[in-house]
Amino acid sequence: MAANAALYSVVRLDPIKAVVFVGERDSRLLGVGQSAELNADAYPGRSFPGRVARIAPVFQSATRLARVELELANPDGALKPGMFVRATLELAHVEDAVSVPSDALLERDGRSGVTVAPA
Secondary structure, three states: OOOOOOOOOOOOOOOEEEEEEEEHHHHOOOOOOOEEEEEEOOOOOOEEEEEEEEEOOOOOOOOOEEEEEEEEOOOOOOOOOOOOEEEEEOOOOOOOOOOOOHHHOEEEOOEEEOOOOOO
């Protein structure tokens, strides 16, 4: 073993931290404490709830992305450091919004819309 080499490392798995990067346009809509949902390919069909713990105050100059740390409970140790995850964060919420299937959208003159039948 080489001099000054680590003998072991201590890892805390619960709670665990996930790091994601967010573009400048969406970063203004994030706040500490905001809820998040994570999914990992290793666990299809399972989601892991978390929250925004930290948002970097500066953007990376090369990518214009901000580092966002998410914290989530991991009592069974399912998530491990180094795994890839996908995070879903709600950036805006509209009360009583009307939604339609994307197949129902029509395009005319470069604009999308829906035909509404009179009642």
